[in-house]
Amino acid sequence: xxxxxxxDKSSHTxxxxxxxxxxxxGTVYSFTLVQEPPAGFExxxxxxxxxxxxxxxxxxxxxxxxxxxxxxxxxxxxxxxxKLTTDGSRGMIVYGYKFRPLIRQDTPAKSASE
Amino acid sequence: xxxxxxxxxxxxxxxxxxxxxxxLASEAGAIALKDAGMTKVDALYxxxxxxxxxxxxxxxxxxxxxxxxxxxxxAYTCExxxxxxxxxxxxxxxxxxSGVVDSALVIGVEKATxxxxxxxxxxxxxxxxxxxxxxxxxxxxxMAGLLMRRxxxxxxxxxxxxxxxxxNAHRNGVLNPFAxxxxxxxxxxxxxxxxxxxxxxxxxxxxxxxxAAAVILVSSDVAADLVxxxxxxxxxxxxxxHLMLQDREQLLTLNAVRQSAKQALEQSQLxxxxxxxxxxxxxxxILTALTFEAMGLSKPGEGWMWAQDGGSQIGLDGxxxxxxxGGLKSRGxxxxxxxxxxxxxxxxxxxxEAGANQVPDARAALIQSTGGLGSTVATHILRVFPN
Numbered sequence: 001x002x003x004x005x006x007x008d009k010s011s012h013t014x015x016x017x018x019x020x021x022x023x024x025x026g027t028v029y030s031f032t033l034v035q036e037p038p039a040g041f042e043x044x045x046x047x048x049x050x051x052x053x054x055x056x057x058x059x060x061x062x063x064x065x066x067x068x069x070x071x072x073x074x075x076x077x078x079x080x081x082x083k084l085t086t087d088g089s090r091g092m093i094v095y096g097y098k099f100r101p102l103i104r105q106d107t108p109a110k111s112a113s114e
Numbered sequence: 115x116x117x118x119x120x121x122x123x124x125x126x127x128x129x130x131x132x133x134x135x136x137x138l139a140s141e142a143g144a145i146a147l148k149d150a151g152m153t154k155v156d157a158l159y160x161x162x163x164x165x166x167x168x169x170x171x172x173x174x175x176x177x178x179x180x181x182x183x184x185x186x187x188x189a190y191t192c193e194x195x196x197x198x199x200x201x202x203x204x205x206x207x208x209x210x211x212s213g214v215v216d217s218a219l220v221i222g223v224e225k226a227t228x229x230x231x232x233x234x235x236x237x238x239x240x241x242x243x244x245x246x247x248x249x250x251x252x253x254x255x256x257m258a259g260l261l262m263r264r265x266x267x268x269x270x271x272x273x274x275x276x277x278x279x280x281x282n283a284h285r286n287g288v289l290n291p292f293a294x295x296x297x298x299x300x301x302x303x304x305x306x307x308x309x310x311x312x313x314x315x316x317x318x319x320x321x322x323x324x325x326a327a328a329v330i331l332v333s334s335d336v337a338a339d340l341v342x343x344x345x346x347x348x349x350x351x352x353x354x355x356h357l358m359l360q361d362r363e364q365l366l367t368l369n370a371v372r373q374s375a376k377q378a379l380e381q382s383q384l385x386x387x388x389x390x391x392x393x394x395x396x397x398x399x400i401l402t403a404l405t406f407e408a409m410g411l412s413k414p415g416e417g418w419m420w421a422q423d424g425g426s427q428i429g430l431d432g433x434x435x436x437x438x439x440g441g442l443k444s445r446g447x448x449x450x451x452x453x454x455x456x457x458x459x460x461x462x463x464x465x466x467e468a469g470a471n472q473v474p475d476a477r478a479a480l481i482q483s484t485g486g487l488g489s490t491v492a493t494h495i496l497r498v499f500p501n
Contacts (some may be wrong), residue, residue, distance in 0.1 A: 007194075022418050030260045030263045030267075030272055030365075031260070032259030032260050032314070033259075033309065033311065034256045034259075035309055036235060036255065036310050039233045039235070039236040040232075049251060049260065049266070049311075051260050051365070058360065060364070061246055061247050061250055063250055063251060069411050073264070073267050085251070096249060098250075
């Protein structure tokens with residue numbers, strides 16, 4: 001299962017096929033608290049930006065959300081869909097992925113109920 | 115490569131509220147032409163990163179050529195984010211080395227003060243990966259924060275260990291009339307500075323600002339006939355790495371720095387030990403630490419050691435002087451112009467015209483301009499004598 005665009009290196013094409021956002025887990029690899037936000041993110045500031053090491057391999061950049069305490073490197077997290085920002089004067093909402101602390105360790109990685 | 119610099123000039127880095135991008139560029143260009151004793155050139159290469167978003171202005175080649183009475187010549191912008199200055203120098207070198215162009219004016223210019231606050235931050239974030247980094251609220255400083263925290267945790271380091279890089283930069287900036295910040299940094303202040311994207315603080319990150327610097331390039335074969343002290347560009351290399359940090363082979367290894375420096379040195383038939391000073395892309399202390407490692411001057415995890423003892427090893431009379439006029443941190447970082455500021459500073463060092471900032475017996479200088487967090491790296495070697 002792939003979530004985000006994957007590069008087919010043999011043909012140098014960039015595919016945007018993806019089949020589902022949830023059930024992806026990882027570990028916090030690094031994080032920072034962004035206190036000088038770019039335009040469009042002022043309302044969320046300060047927010048935590050992180051590099052998450054995915055269980056399936058590789059790193060991904062994403063915000064951390066629903067944090068009760070300060071993050072820690074090595075903390076277990078799971079991917080969720082969240083609003084990223086509002087685009088333009090019409091207020092079109094841009095959704096994307098963030099990571100929250102892994103709550104239910106016992107549920108299977110790909111749960112239909114989520 | 116048989117390219118030489120025969121003229122150079124710069125304007126102070128700062129907040130030039132009353133001047134637009136065209137004035138800044140024209141001023142610096144005029145100083146360089148006068149320094150070379152020339153009034154015309156065959157081609158104009160502009161190093162500029164954010165003209166589109168900062169100033170709503172592209173086609174700077176045509177704009178500035180027209181303003182400088184160079185109407186009609188070949189002229190365009192060379193861009194690679196904050197490496198744009200280094201890339202413009204590369205474009206000029208290739209043109210001269212090819213023999214197609216006999217004389218080139220290379221101007222690095224950035225006018226940041228047309229835009230302020232969060233809008234400026236997102237205007238700069240366009241040089242990150244739009245689909246994977248800036249879309250999530252990533253900024254250049256935030257990405258540096260991610261690198262720095264990982265580095266500190268992996269190697270058990272505390273913040274104050276990086277202070278020497280900023281202390282050294284400001285010590286040299288105090289002496290430089292073109293520097294944006296001419297204040298010394300008080301020892302101990304670094305670790306207490308307000309955070310921007312922790313652990314990267316206000317005293318760690320290079321200030322943006324306005325500026326312009328320019329050089330004149332000709333073939334080395336004619337340079338000595340034109341000016342008494344031409345400076346030779348003996349090595350020129352541009353290397354890229356994955357733009358997004360998450361795709362790097364190893365997060366804390368700056369492969370493009372390593373490759374670019376290696377190639378430029380090989381072209382020059384020099385080793386890093388032959389280099390008397392370096393103007394690095396010290397936008398953040400973590401980049402400086404990782405650059406020393408990538409250049410083979412430190413083992414992985416030990417690049418921070420060059421900051422020890424208040425930065426004495428990297429001072430003007432140190433083992434490896436860096437940021438000799440203040441670097442990005444204190445001289446300032448007008449994004450697309452910075453690479454040319456580095457070239458002019460290195461030239462002044464080699465011509466023995468650096469004044470209070472002079473590194474003794476400077477004969478070979480390495481200058482390195484970087485886009486993003488090491489995604490485009492341009493390295494040039496400047497020398498007093500040809501190979």
